[in-house]
Amino acid sequence: MAEIIAKGAESIPDIEVRLRSVDEASKEDILWCNGLAVGSPTNLGTVSWRMKKWWDDIGFEVWRQLDGKIGCAFSSSGAHGGGGEHTCQALKTILMNFGILVFGVPDYVAPKTAPHYGAICAVEPISNSDQAMCFRLGQRLSEWVAVYFDGNQNLHPINSNYERGPIWE
Amino acid sequence: MAEIIAKGAESIPDIEVRLRSVDEASKEDILWCNGLAVGSPTNLGTVSWRMKKWWDDIGFEVWRQLDGKIGCAFSSSGAHGGGGEHTCQALKTILMNFGILVFGVPDYVAPKTAPHYGAICAVEPISNSDQAMCFRLGQRLSEWVAVYFDGNQNLHPINSNYERGPIWE
Amino acid sequence: MAEIIAKGAESIPDIEVRLRSVDEASKEDILWCNGLAVGSPTNLGTVSWRMKKWWDDIGFEVWRQLDGKIGCAFSSSGAHGGGGEHTCQALKTILMNFGILVFGVPDYVAPKTAPHYGAICAVEPISNSDQAMCFRLGQRLSEWVAVYFDGNQNLHPINSNYERGPIWE
Amino acid sequence: MAEIIAKGAESIPDIEVRLRSVDEASKEDILWCNGLAVGSPTNLGTVSWRMKKWWDDIGFEVWRQLDGKIGCAFSSSGAHGGGGEHTCQALKTILMNFGILVFGVPDYVAPKTAPHYGAICAVEPISNSDQAMCFRLGQRLSEWVAVYFDGNQNLHPINSNYERGPIWE
Numbered sequence: 001m002a003e004i005i006a007k008g009a010e011s012i013p014d015i016e017v018r019l020r021s022v023d024e025a026s027k028e029d030i031l032w033c034n035g036l037a038v039g040s041p042t043n044l045g046t047v048s049w050r051m052k053k054w055w056d057d058i059g060f061e062v063w064r065q066l067d068g069k070i071g072c073a074f075s076s077s078g079a080h081g082g083g084g085e086h087t088c089q090a091l092k093t094i095l096m097n098f099g100i101l102v103f104g105v106p107d108y109v110a111p112k113t114a115p116h117y118g119a120i121c122a123v124e125p126i127s128n129s130d131q132a133m134c135f136r137l138g139q140r141l142s143e144w145v146a147v148y149f150d151g152n153q154n155l156h157p158i159n160s161n162y163e164r165g166p167i168w169e
Numbered sequence: 170m171a172e173i174i175a176k177g178a179e180s181i182p183d184i185e186v187r188l189r190s191v192d193e194a195s196k197e198d199i200l201w202c203n204g205l206a207v208g209s210p211t212n213l214g215t216v217s218w219r220m221k222k223w224w225d226d227i228g229f230e231v232w233r234q235l236d237g238k239i240g241c242a243f244s245s246s247g248a249h250g251g252g253g254e255h256t257c258q259a260l261k262t263i264l265m266n267f268g269i270l271v272f273g274v275p276d277y278v279a280p281k282t283a284p285h286y287g288a289i290c291a292v293e294p295i296s297n298s299d300q301a302m303c304f305r306l307g308q309r310l311s312e313w314v315a316v317y318f319d320g321n322q323n324l325h326p327i328n329s330n331y332e333r334g335p336i337w338e
Numbered sequence: 339m340a341e342i343i344a345k346g347a348e349s350i351p352d353i354e355v356r357l358r359s360v361d362e363a364s365k366e367d368i369l370w371c372n373g374l375a376v377g378s379p380t381n382l383g384t385v386s387w388r389m390k391k392w393w394d395d396i397g398f399e400v401w402r403q404l405d406g407k408i409g410c411a412f413s414s415s416g417a418h419g420g421g422g423e424h425t426c427q428a429l430k431t432i433l434m435n436f437g438i439l440v441f442g443v444p445d446y447v448a449p450k451t452a453p454h455y456g457a458i459c460a461v462e463p464i465s466n467s468d469q470a471m472c473f474r475l476g477q478r479l480s481e482w483v484a485v486y487f488d489g490n491q492n493l494h495p496i497n498s499n500y501e502r503g504p505i506w507e
Numbered sequence: 508m509a510e511i512i513a514k515g516a517e518s519i520p521d522i523e524v525r526l527r528s529v530d531e532a533s534k535e536d537i538l539w540c541n542g543l544a545v546g547s548p549t550n551l552g553t554v555s556w557r558m559k560k561w562w563d564d565i566g567f568e569v570w571r572q573l574d575g576k577i578g579c580a581f582s583s584s585g586a587h588g589g590g591g592e593h594t595c596q597a598l599k600t601i602l603m604n605f606g607i608l609v610f611g612v613p614d615y616v617a618p619k620t621a622p623h624y625g626a627i628c629a630v631e632p633i634s635n636s637d638q639a640m641c642f643r644l645g646q647r648l649s650e651w652v653a654v655y656f657d658g659n660q661n662l663h664p665i666n667s668n669y670e671r672g673p674i675w676e
Binding site: 418419451 | 552585586587588589590591592593596615619620621622623624625626627629630636640673675
């Protein structure tokens with residue numbers, strides 16, 4: 001999922017993307033970015049302990065330095081109905097704790113497919129609709145960074161001409 | 170979804186089921202039952218105002234009379250990733266406010282399909298997996314009622330011999 | 339709470355504030371604003387049906403016109419531990435459904451008092467700490483509007499010189 | 508908090524209580540109990556990584572062996588409004604993943620104090636109201652175990668004669 005989200009993020013002009021696993025991500029990375037998409041497997045309906053540990057460990061060090069960044073969440077779970085939305089919610093809760101502005105995506109990206117509260121998929125993002133969900137999340141993240149950090153109103157979703165749905169069939 | 174959940178609930182011996190729309194359900198119904206599955210369309214990521222109004226209206230009247238009943242939740246939304254889990258969460262929050270014990274279903278009922286926090290589906294429960302999700306939720310509700318209200322330990326899920334998963338492919 | 343939040347919002351230069359009850363608020367209001375603080379009493383652990391109805395009624399009309407606004411939430415409940423955070427969560431979920439960016443406030447505003455996920459208080463905001471919670475939420479909302487809509491980086495919380503905590507005693 | 512909850516749990520006749528830190532708790536403990544109160548500090552608005560790791564590590568081993576136990580949650584956070592309810596919600600989400608029935612307490616235990624979704628307190632449970640919240644949560648847990656596992660209907664909260672509120676002043 002992270003790789004597809006990164007591609008979506010890179011699809012917006014003048015946006016630089018870093019793709020980091022939880023083992024690689026550093027304090028410098030989190031301070032560097034203007035926006036971030038944070039993902040975790042859904043483990044028991046919420047964030048994996050590894051991802052949580054990353055934030056718990058770095059928390060005090062970066063507190064009051066992340067305010068106003070823009071964030072979103074993604075998760076793969078074992079099943080539809082398996083807690084992916086809850087995991088995204090927990091991730092956004094972590095981000096909000098730092099003063100990060102979080103968002104979902106009102107768009108439909110395929111029939112009956114919408115990353116309203118983050119991108120979620122069952123097991124791996126194999127289907128076109130799962131991949132579209134991830135791509136759009138990354139794209140939207142970069143759009144918000146472009147609009148709010150780079151002042152590029154042209155990239156505001158309201159001005160977009162791509163399909164945003166709803167798509168129910 | 171409600172109709173399929175009702176069928177699942179009725180599949181357990183000696184369980185009487187009432188199927189009620191939000192317009193039909195009465196104070197007498199809610200006091201009568203030992204267990205309940207409450208559903209709402211996902212509207213903006215949470216419970217519809219009509220369902221909420223039902224509970225807000227009846228709240229004070231039934232307070233301290235619902236403690237210890239067993240409850241669960243279901244929701245249809247416009248899309249996968251569209252807020253169905255959040256709506257189930259809000260419904261369970263309402264139930265917990267009354268002292269109702271709420272549950273999810275750890276089982277997998279079809280490949281990559283699990284009503285871990287309630288039954289959710291995109292638009293209508295047309296697919297076999299969506300229907301299996303609903304049926305199992307109703308079945309489990311009746312199993313808990315059988316175990317905890319009727320003292321029928323044979324029906325405890327731990328003693329069941331049906332497939333409970335996980336089913337990942 | 340709304341009145342104190344409005345005062346906090348007005349404390350930031352060049353910010354115009356409209357204070358609206360759920361009965362007064364119009365489609366024009368919601369389209370007009372750049373940022374919004376939405377509140378509801380905690381009724382059964384989530385949004386009141388009246389507030390939900392407002393959003394359900396106006397939903398389709400304003401969809402794709404609210405993207406990128408900045409939002410936050412507040413709630414009064416009958417008790418500490420009474421569901422105020424859950425109500426704020428539900429309100430933010432509604433806002434995210436429209437593509438609104440939502441935030442909490444990492445600051446402590448009084449001993450053991452922090453609007454991390456919105457402003458909450460038990461019954462009425464009588465205490466200084468409850469009032470400080472509300473004021474800071476409104477202030478932060480206006481700060482984000484100033485930074486991201488008016489390009490006023492001076493008002494970024496990172497550049498602020500007021501007390502942000504933590505305050506544990 | 509755990510100690511006071513344990514006292515509340517022990518206040519019900521014929522209930523045996525084990526008090527375990529996350530470092531001490533074993534697979535045998537979790538299989539042994541009929542009911543459990545799980546607590547975590549609120550770290551960034553959700554469960555600490557240590558508590559999450561405990562469940563992640565033991566998850567597959569105990570899956571399908573915890574169904575039907577009765578559970579609840581508690582958390583201390585740095586502040587009122589600091590995420591305690593969210594942490595209890597995450598803990599209950601973990602429990603539901605295993606098929607555990609979870610509950611809140613509709614009672615008021617002191618003025619403006621109610622463990623509706625678990626017991627929460629800011630920093631330490633020093634005040635009488637914080638302590639009452641914890642005690643009642645443990646008491647209720649044991650009451651449900653007494654009713655549903657030991658068949659002791661006398662202990663059903665509906666039959667109780669202690670103060671249950673609401674207490675608004």
